[in-house]
Amino acid sequence: MxxxxxxxxxxxxxxxxxxxxxxxxxxxxxxxxxxxxxETTDAGRDWEAVGRLDRAGEGFCTGALIAPDIVLTAAHCLYDRDTMAQIDPTSIEFLAGWRNGRASAYRAVKRAVLHPRYVYDGTLSAKRVRNDIALLQLQRPIRNTTVTPxxxxxxxxxxxxxxxxxxxxxxxxxxxxxxxxxxxxxxxxxxxxxxxxxxxxxxxxxxxxxxxxxxxxxxxxxxxxxxxxxxxxxxSLAEELALLQSQLTGAHVGSRMPQGVGRVQVGEPRRSDIGAKFISN
CATH class of the missing domain: 2.40.10.10 (Trypsin-like serine proteases)
Incomplete structure (x- = not known):
């Protein structure tokens, strides 16, 4: 052969x-x-449900609304790159349709669910990328008619x-x-x-x-x-997303996320860069 x-x-x-x-x-x-x-209102009209995920203005990722109170993003955005520790999800804010200093809606994150087989351990593999998804539940649903999940x-x-x-x-x-x-x-x-x-x-x-x-x-x-x-x-999504959605509706969903972690950033690259890092070592 x-x-x-x-x-x-x-x-x-x-x-x-x-x-x-x-x-x-x-x-x-x-x-x-x-x-x-x-950047203009007309150009961004159909994409208001895509937003920036900020951690106290220090580093960011991108996320998208898939339900009035649920944002889909990458699991590694929930880790501090230096310490490899999970961060407090309540330190994250979703800025729906963020454009030139304004958002169509601002929501704090209430809790987060990461793929149960996702491991952020300093190594890189297909498994890590394949399971790199997370759901964030917002403190309040977004009912703005211009922001459609x-x-x-x-x-x-x-x-x-x-x-x-x-x-x-x-x-x-x-x-x-x-x-x-x-x-x-x-x-x-x-x-x-x-x-x-x-x-x-x-x-x-x-x-x-x-x-x-x-x-x-x-x-x-x-x-x-x-x-x-x-x-x-x-x-990957498909059945992986269904798994996360079922976890989100279960009890004690946020128990995996440590509270009160010190100074952390959502995927912030080292020092001078301002955007969130991709998976790297």
Missing amino acids: PVLPIKKLIVSGVLCVLSAAAVAGTTLRGNDTRLKSL FETDARPREGARVGVVSYAQDRSEAPSLQEVCKVIARQDGVLVMSCDVDFGASGAPVFSFDAGRPRIVSVVSAKARVEGSAVSLGA
Whole structure:
């Protein structure tokens, strides 16, 4: 049996392998659209349920409303990168539709549920990325008619066109939309995508437009490189999200989250950067 050649996938300094069959004949950014700023009211009108997740103004991630009081994001946004300790979820604020110093709604986080198999231990693996999802319950539901929660959908197939709405270190005051990028591969439950992401886009929703309206199919977990080209990695949803939703409705959901942890940041990169870090070591 012939052995397929492999492509190298580098994730924040960690070398993995990606089957050449997944990327053969693929131009990573051949038909991708560029980032479009959503800083005006008209441009951002359909994306008000995407917001910035702030920890006392120190570092941020991106999150998206999937119910009036539930935000979907990446699990690693709930950890202090230096101490590797989980942070107090009540220190986080969701700024729905944050744009040029104002939000359509401001809500504190009441509690958080992380994927039970997610481990933030200083290592990087497909399992860690695959389980990198969390749900945040807000103190009060958002009933603003301009902020409509997004529906979720099944994981997209290889070659599917998707889009991402995110904040980042160079666009922290308004989100940007990349309406067309593609799923390069699905490997070990992880989506490898050509989407343009940067620090701060951790937890950003990945959208499918197949149903005629945007539906969330993944969240951004990390950025990586394939043969020198930048790619993004998306965490799994589907049954994983159902698991978190069932946990959220159970008793003592917030018991995993320590209270009163000292000075912590939501995924804040070291020192001078302002956006949230992707999974890295």
